[in-house]
Amino acid sequence: MTTTRFAPSPTGYIHVGNLRTALFNYMIAAKSGGTFILRIDDTDPVRSEEKYVDAIKQDLEWLGLTWDKVERQSTRLDRYAETADKLREMGRFYEAFETPVELDLKRKKQLNMGKPPVYDRSALALSDAEKEAMRAERGNGVWRYKLDQERIEWTDGILGDISIDAASVSDPVLIRGDGQVLYTLASIVDDTDMGVTNVVRGSDHVTNTATQIQMIKAIGGTVPDFAHHSLLTGPQGESLSKRLGTLALRDLREAGVQPMALLSLLARLGSSQPVELRTSMDELIEGFDVTQFGSAPTKFDVDDLYPLTARYNQTLSLDAVKTRISDLGISDDQAERFWDVTRENITVLSDLAEWADLVKNGAEPLIEDEDKEFVAEAMAMLPEAPYVDTTWGEWTSAVKAATGRKGKGLFMPLRKAVTGRQRGPDMASLMPLLQVIKAKG
Incomplete structure (x- = not known):
């Protein structure tokens, strides 16, 4: 049974980068008839807010990404504490007391010496008495996982064969000095307990994945199949980080973007398949293959x-x-004609309001100086409303006969005078909807 998860932090709104991860994991589970878990990463009590939990659910529901169950990491702190105790007993967990300034100085010194800027494990040399003194002076330290300094290898679903030397990676901090459990510890415990079989996430997590593979094995878990998708950039290759506030899903929804438009783009963007509009989730899932992404x-x-x-x-x-x-x-008797006339002349549904205003109240005429006399003569020949399907053809034929104008020189000035715009629906179909034509009076 395939089991995937999406684990957002409720510290802000979901944006397009988050959605790509959620969508890939959702489609993998759905395609195999598996389980998709929404796992709320709310172990940070200061930054996590319930309004963002609600917003995450609303955004996913808007897109049709339904979950099979919800997990809250804040309810699983006992499990994380149990695992931390187990790692201490195994000699894989140790307390370190360096300040951020001290760590920064160490990294700079290592870089100057041409060495990788990894934690030097000096905390391992502290005696119990020295640790007590440190706690008295600085408070509790952070808890680091002691990596086996060997190569960590796996076959990534997108990137192919990966090999990372754990000696080039700092022992990861899993619990902060204030006791807060960090993502890496919570994630390996949850993935193990929940039977997660597949994990898709951004390529910025590759190093994290290496350490997590080692930790999952240490606690006796089964390592999921990992795949790391490329990161999104702006259209010029620029970082999206400064624009994420405008790329929140709720902002796109407010702007009128349709869910299937967003899903159709993100489900194929960066793959060998072309981006094509799909009108159902089943269509998207049917053609999805994570190995086709670059x-x-x-x-x-x-x-x-x-x-x-x-x-x-x-x-x-x-x-x-x-x-x-x-x-x-x-x-109601005009609704069908209104929709047929306007549907190909809108981008988002809110654009219908402009056409409704035009129909009910008329448009400010758009008349070029050289067309003023022609339009005035033509408007004098326009019959009174209500208009019918034949009104436009009969009127323009009469104007043509009277003025000698034809083609674009005939039709375009009249379209602009009636609708206030150069482009739009077929005028014969639009005329029966018009209640007011300002250019007429």
Whole structure:
């Protein structure tokens, strides 16, 4: 049975980078009929907020990423303490007391000597008396895991064969001086206890994965299959870190981006498969294969979401938008025509409001100086509302006969005068919806 997990910290809103990780893990589980766990990483009592837990769930539900069960790491502190005690008994856990300034000085000295900037394990040489003195002076120390300094190897689902020398990695801190359990310890205990079989995450976690593989083996767990996807960059290759505030899922939702547009892009971006709009989760899952993704940084442009959103909106039935159209003041007997006329002339559904305003209140005419006399003459020939399907054809034919204008010189000035814009729906279809034409009066 395949089991995957998504483990966000409730310290902020989910953004597109988080979603990519969640989506990959969700699709792996769904494709095999397995279990997808939403695991809330709330071991930091200061920064974790319940409003972000709720927001994470809302965002995933909006996208249709349903979970089979929810776990809260804050409810599992006893299990982490048990594992910490086990590691102490095994001689794999030790207390260290260096301040951040002291650690920084050590790293700088090592770099100047051409050595890797890893923790020197000086805390292992402290006697019990020295540790007591340190605690009295500085408070409790941090707890580090003592790595076996050997090569850690695995076959990554995306990156291929990986080999990392543990001697080039600092012994990771698993518990802070204030007692807070850090992600690495909580994660290895949870992955072991919950039977996680597959873990997909960003390539910035590769070194963490190496240490976690060693720790999972030390506590008697089964190592999951790991895959590390590329990191997203901006369209010019720039870091997304400064833009993540504008790439939160709730902001994209507010902007009118459709869930399937977002999922269609992120489910294929960076893979050998083309990005194509899919209208159901089943379609996305069917073609998903994590091995088809590459390791190179992947460019993400939020603007790419809007053409996909527009195409998705074009597929919507009247029933899907009828309430929205009604709320805009369009009558039920006109709703179907309104949707048929506007659906290919909007990007996001909120654009319908502009067309509803045009239909009900008319548009400010857009008239070039050289067309003023022509438009005035044409408007005098336009019959009174209500208009019908034949109104546009009959009116433009009459104007053509009277003025001699034809083609673009005939139709474009009249479109701009009636709608206030150069492009839009077929005018013959639009005319029966119009209640007011400002250029007429």
